[in-house]
Amino acid sequence: MFLHYHEHTHCSLFGSVPHTSSCTKYSLDERIVYANILDGASNGSDSKKLRVEEAPPSRVLHIRKLPNEASETEVIALGLPFGKVTNILTLKGKNQAFLEMGTEEAAITMVNYYTTVTPHVRNVPVFIQYSNHKELKTDAGNQRTQAVLQAVSAVQSGGSPSSDVQEALAAASSPVLRIIIDNMFYPVTLDVLQQIFSKFGTVMKIITFTKNNQFQALLQFSDPVNAQQAKLALDGQNIYNSCCTLRIDFSKLVNLNVKYNNDKSRDYTRPELPAGDGQPSIDPSVAACCNAAVAAAAAAAAAGRVALAGQAGSSGVLLVSNLNEEMVTPQSLFTLFGVYGDVQRVKILYNKKDSALIQMSDTNQAQLAMSHLNGQKMYGKIIRVTLSKHQTVALPRDGLDDQGLTKDYANSPLHRFKKPGSKNFQNIFPPSATLHLSNIPQDVTEDDLRLLFSNAGGTVKAFKFFQDRKMALIQMSTVEEAIQALIDLHNYNMGGNQHLRVSFSKSTI
CATH class of the missing domain: 3.30.70.330 (RRM (RNA recognition motif) domain)
Incomplete structure (x- = not known):
């Protein structure tokens, strides 16, 4: 036969x-x-x-x-x-x-x-x-x-x-893409994703979430062909220069069910959807602040590549409100917000001391700090972080004293991100109860560090040295305690002119 x-x-x-x-x-x-x-x-x-x-x-x-x-x-x-x-x-x-x-x-x-x-x-x-x-x-x-x-x-x-x-x-199977963002130094918003992917077709729905400490998104096109083209062109490309790498595959879902239009999900075909309980709706200023950057990314995406889209050059100023005015200082804000970018100036408002303006080195760092710190607890109060309409933070006029409420940190040696290629760019994580410690002197013991962090007003739940003993993980009982410890002990002099470095960790002990 x-x-x-x-x-x-x-x-x-x-x-x-x-x-x-x-x-x-x-x-x-x-x-x-x-x-x-x-x-x-x-x-x-x-x-x-x-x-x-x-x-x-x-x-x-x-x-x-x-x-x-x-x-x-x-x-x-x-x-x-x-x-x-x-x-x-x-x-x-x-x-x-x-x-x-x-x-x-x-x-x-x-x-x-x-x-x-x-x-x-x-x-x-x-x-x-x-x-x-x-x-x-x-x-x-x-x-x-x-x-x-x-x-x-x-x-x-x-x-x-x-x-x-x-x-x-045209024979592609699903109009829904699953997107994972690796090396996420700058925040990636719904509007960033929509503008980049819409160059390949009509984006109907987006849902964003965090899974396994990774920012992910589900994005639905109107046509499977568009999903195919976007995947082929964008998989493995960077949204911003040297960071925010797109990892794209097809979802098993063929339709997304979006209930709310807010900063986590959006159905572009149903603008009447509610924001949802406790979920802020999209602030137009958030999208506007980086339109130039996103436009650059979208233009590059149309050519099948995503190039430099970040670091737009203009400064980003944050408005921080609901601060504990009895406790907060420019230095404490500089230290905490400095985890997510290089803080240039801090100004606690003279007539409203529970609010402050913080000038970051660029709009992307401002968004990164806002996305991680908005809603966190600092000195017993849940702080609110939004983008300010101000382009810069003004210093007091010569001869005028604002009681030390405004500080210029432009030349601070404690900026974490001034050095190009610094490992700090790859180790930016949301506030967590576990802190990463580095630059530990050889003669400092676990008991020394436990005592130091207990004296900062928290309870140490766990501790672990790295093999070389120059670094360690220390776990506090709450995220608020870890934030307090970071503010108090980052750059703490451990003796011999060695200063402790403290940052948030994605690991647990």
């Missing part, structure tokens, strides 16, 4: 040709295996079906029950979300195809995904399983096959889609 089949096999990517010398790259044994696989899949033989189902993982996948009118590019599109597609063999007479992925891992991911989400080509469900073959040995001389594969490869490397690949992209 298989000899008759191979006399009429279709081995061209863009059409059927008879079995000739141009298609003799398969050995006789290989042809027998292919024929047996196809016979078992299409003729209902239980024993042959079993062999197919039990095939071990392979980067070559066998696709069955394709509709008659399915194009080769639509078959390629099935594999595009999961990695590089390196080869294809279509068998139109059998409504089947073999697709070769760049790696076995990509093929496994694809099979696992389509086990839970039935793949469709032209609204017809198709079946995907591992092939018994480890690679496809098709005719390298087929110019059209090679052209479309090269076009697909170019898009996956950030190039512009050709018309053939555009057709392939």
